[in-house]
Amino acid sequence: MTRAFVFPGQGSQAVGMGKDLSDNSSVARDVFNEVNEALSQDLSGLMFDGPIEDLTLTFNAQPALMAASIAVVRVLEKEFDVNVADNAGYVAGHSLGEYSALAAAGTLSLSDTAKLLKLRGEAMQRAVPVGVGAMAAIMGAEFSVIEEIAAEAADGEVCTAANDNADGQVVISGHKGAVERAMEIAKERGIKRAIPLPVSAPFHCPLMQPAADEMAAALADTTFNAPCVPVITNVSADAVSDPNALRDQLVEQITGRVRWRESVLKMGELGVTDLVELGTGKVLGGLVRRINKEIKGRSIQTMADIEAFATELKS
Structure with a gap:
């Protein structure tokens, strides 16, 4: 079996996201605290208690979704000895989820990822006036x-x-x-x-070019490491491991199409049979059934989900 860990995009946010993990794991709390510190914001409080109107704002939703995903990754790694390198052949994420994938694979640090996503959300909002x-x-x-x-x-x-x-x-x-x-x-x-x-804005189209320019400058100043497993990127729908190519494609992604259907088909070609969505919601696990019925999709977001998954891997 070849497994891919995948990470959700905007729209999966919900009040209460990550709270179960925070209540049950000091490892998860450390993730949320690190993100709060990086952003100088009580983002976890907004995640746990809302209001949904503020959580849904692009510049909050993007780092929040990433934080929830990486909390799952870190709990798997540190409490259950299930790491990305040994348990996944590939990682991928839908739009902002690609940043979560890069953090999970060790390409980006957690604090850098949080700051980049905050900026990405703000830059996307600035790029086009509301209503245009x-x-x-x-x-x-x-x-x-x-x-x-x-x-x-x-x-x-x-x-x-x-x-x-x-x-x-x-x-x-x-x-x-x-x-x-x-x-x-x-x-x-x-x-x-x-x-x-x-x-609130027209994402992934040429109108986002001002945001792409902002992100290009920020990404140029960010350290990129080689991922521990290849990343199936939104822009190429192919496996990428070169850090510079990953950086460039994050810029292209702002104005480019999210090729998720093609990405899942590519995973199938590469032998992926198990697609595991880490983080909030079940969108990607559901989409895989419409794209390739040979790939099993599942979603992991609570401590109970993590425990069941880890037990299954070790059985």
Whole structure:
């Protein structure tokens, strides 16, 4: 069996995230305290108690999701002797989850990852004034069809496929008017579900270039180590181990498409049979069933989940 550890992206945040681990593990508390200190913010308090409106803000949600994921990783490593290098062939993450994957694989330090994600969230919010951009999920059509619809809807503005999440689940991003035109075209073509997303900025499209420029400067000043296992990156949907390539692709990722469907297909080609989502929610574990039914998906977020997983590995 080849296993991949994967890490969730924005949208998986929820009030109470990480609290079970914090209540039951000093190792997890150390992770949350280190992130709080790095950000000079009581982020864990916001994670545990909300309010959800503040937790959902991009610059809070991104480091919070990472902290919850790395708490799971550290508890597995330090309390159950289950480390990434010996128990996974690959790591990957959805959008901001790629930062969690890099922290889990030892490429980035925890404090650097927290600071980078705080900046990433702030930079993405600054890049486009509120109300100028939008995103929408279009369900029930092949990716190539959505690409055509986005190109037709652009009409001189930006409209592009931002997230290729699974068969029949594609997110588009760009100028608000162009995204609305794309939704109308989709309905005219008989695609029944086109849903505007409650986001504050149009992520993963060319409008994010100012954020990419900010992140490029910050990432250039950050130490990148070689990962202990290859990273299946969002930009390439391929296995990458070179630290400089990983750094460059984090910059590209800001404006580029999240190729999650292709990433999971690549994992299958590489022999992955077990995809384990570490952190909050069960989104990625659910998507894998729509992409490759040969890969088993599961999610680990509580101490009970960790104990069951560790026991299974050692049996």
